Amino acid sequence: MAVGIDIEEVGRFRKLMFRKNKNFYEKIFTQAEIEYCLKKKDPYPYFTARFCAKEAFIKACPEKIASLSYIEIIKSNKKPKIKTQLVKDKIHLSLSHTSNYASAVVVIEKTR
Numbered sequence: 001m002a003v004g005i006d007i008e009e010v011g012r013f014r015k016l017m018f019r020k021n022k023n024f025y026e027k028i029f030t031q032a033e034i035e036y037c038l039k040k041k042d043p044y045p046y047f048t049a050r051f052c053a054k055e056a057f058i059k060a061c062p063e064k065i066a067s068l069s070y071i072e073i074i075k076s077n078k079k080p081k082i083k084t085q086l087v088k089d090k091i092h093l094s095l096s097h098t099s100n101y102a103s104a105v106v107v108i109e110k111t112r
Contacts, residue, residue, distance in 0.1 A: 002060040004055070004105070004106045005104070006056040008051060008102055010097065013044045013051070018038065018047075025047070029050065033050055048101075048102035049097045049102040050095075053095055056106040060106045061087060070085070073093075089109055092107040092109065
């Protein structure tokens with residue numbers, strides 16, 4: 001089993017407004033993630049939580065990851081999930097955010 005955790009200040013993303021920094025967001029997030037976050041009244045806690053999930057996954061993952069866009073945070077049965085081809089093991093994800101902070105915990109459960 002491997003565990004990763006990350007916490008970030010939402011203000012870091014809020015300072016980099018999407019409209020003025022599209023290239024930055026497109027390097028980190030998939031198009032589906034961007035669309036999901038932009039549907040929210042305040043998208044920045046959602047962007048930050050997804051960034052935290054990607055960072056937590058990197059910390060838990062035994063493989064080297066070339067790009068954050070290889071990791072996608074999706075909703076499945078109203079729960080966040082990590083979609084990636086990088087590991088075949090079972091991945092557990094928990095996200096949390098307030099207007100000021102976001103955090104994520106990832107547990108990779110070895111299935112081999």
